[in-house]
Amino acid sequence: MKQPNPMNTETSQPGTTYNGEMDQGNHQGGGVSAAVLKQLKSRTQQTPLEAGEGESRKRCKCKKSKCLQLKCECFAAGVYCSTEPPCSCLYCHNIPIHNDTIWASRENIESRDPLAFTPKIIGRSSDSVQETREGDASKTPASGRHRRGCNCKKSNCSKKYCECFQGDAGCSIKCRCEDYYKDLAF
DNA sequence: GAGTTTGAAACT
């Protein structure tokens, strides 16, 4: 018996992030489009950071995706695969030297689904200059809602197989799981 | 660690 409580620290992004989502180069027609493009490209080459590396860091075990698909949690989180301790991935391309490949894949995925890299759980009462009504700060019944909803068939949305459950979000109208209690709140 | 279950992501 080991790992009594493997999970902890949910809301954190340990690991070496890429360079974040910067605005795409919208300025076309300029005389220095090539230079701008090159600059953007160099920007995509994220410098190797070391922050965030830690034992608590999630590590993947991809073997066929080269860690270039959303199936790789490291890639999906926008962080390089860990080197210390290392991910157990095989043929990993989610490393700084393959930054161009990483971003090519990101663009491809984003074109397929513009929301692919947006947070899966939205509506969380935090951040944003939201009204801070004193009183309901003691409870947090509904954290957020899954962006796309789940499609669970067997887990009853009560295991981490369900992304709603994993994200501590109640199922919503968007979910296509077996008619289960779906919180009515957008 | 190996093997099974599960459902998102990818593909057609």
Place this chain on the structure above:
DNA sequence: CAGTTTCAAACTC
């Protein structure tokens, strides 16, 4: 859009 396949995490042992 729906059906199928792929695949890695969650889970079980």
